[in-house]
Amino acid sequence: MKILNKKKRKQQEEKISRPFSAFIVFVLIILTALFIAYFYLTNIFEYEKIKMDVTVGDHIGLNLNSDAVHFGTIDIKKTGEITREVVITNSVKVPKKIYLFKTGSISRWISPPKTAFLINPWQNETIAIKLSIPAAGVSKGNYSGNLIIISKKI
Numbered sequence: 001m002k003i004l005n006k007k008k009r010k011q012q013e014e015k016i017s018r019p020f021s022a023f024i025v026f027v028l029i030i031l032t033a034l035f036i037a038y039f040y041l042t043n044i045f046e047y048e049k050i051k052m053d054v055t056v057g058d059h060i061g062l063n064l065n066s067d068a069v070h071f072g073t074i075d076i077k078k079t080g081e082i083t084r085e086v087v088i089t090n091s092v093k094v095p096k097k098i099y100l101f102k103t104g105s106i107s108r109w110i111s112p113p114k115t116a117f118l119i120n121p122w123q124n125e126t127i128a129i130k131l132s133i134p135a136a137g138v139s140k141g142n143y144s145g146n147l148i149i150i151s152k153k154i
Contacts, residue, residue, distance in 0.1 A: 046151045050086065052106050053144040054131060069147060071131045076140055079133040086127045088149060090119040096151045098125070104145020109133050112147075118154075 051068035055061070061073030071082045090096045096119050102110045111130050119125050129147065 044153050048149045048151075050147045050149065051144065052102075052104070052110065052129070052147055053142065054082075054106055054109075054133070055142050056133065056138055056140050058140070069129060074133055076138060079135050079138065081133075082131045083128050084131075086129055086147065088119060088125045088127060088151075090121055090123055090125075090151075092153065093121045095120050095154045097154055099150045099152070100127070101148040101150070102145060103148065104143075106131070106143040106145040109143075110145070110147075119151075 052071070053063075053068060054071035055073040056076050056079075057073050058076060059073060060075050060078070063070035063072045069084050069086060071084060074080075074082070088098055098117050098119055100112050100115045102112070109131050111132065112127055113130075114127070117125065
């Protein structure tokens with residue numbers, strides 16, 4: 001009788017321990033996958049946001065600060081094009097694929113010469129960001145946005 005009770009108790013313990021062990025293995029696999037994904041994504045992609053702005057007014061003005069891409073003040077009667085340069089540097093030993101995106105109220109007037117390109121290791125790429133304000137349909141005011149640069153190590 002005692003032997004049967006011991007066998008039943010052992011079988012019950014195994015029934016409980018198998019699902020628990022499977023659960024622990026499952027959690028460890030998920031945590032390992034998340035850990036690898038975190039380091040993979042944080043080391044592969046880089047993200048930078050550069051502010052851009054322009055003022056449309058009744059005079060012409062310059063803003064030479066280097067904290068953002070400033071296009072200054074444009075006279076609403078003499079609208080046209082302004083170009084500012086942004087230098088993108090690859091300071092690692094692998095090539096990078098660069099993607100450019102524009103956002104904000106200024107984005108409809110912004111046109112980079114290319115929106116996706118490759119930079120080789122230890123190289124720079126100078127991008128001319130062109131602002132083209134149309135002659136009609138523009139109100140006086142401040143317009144701003146961002147140039148978003150995403151780089152992917154290849």
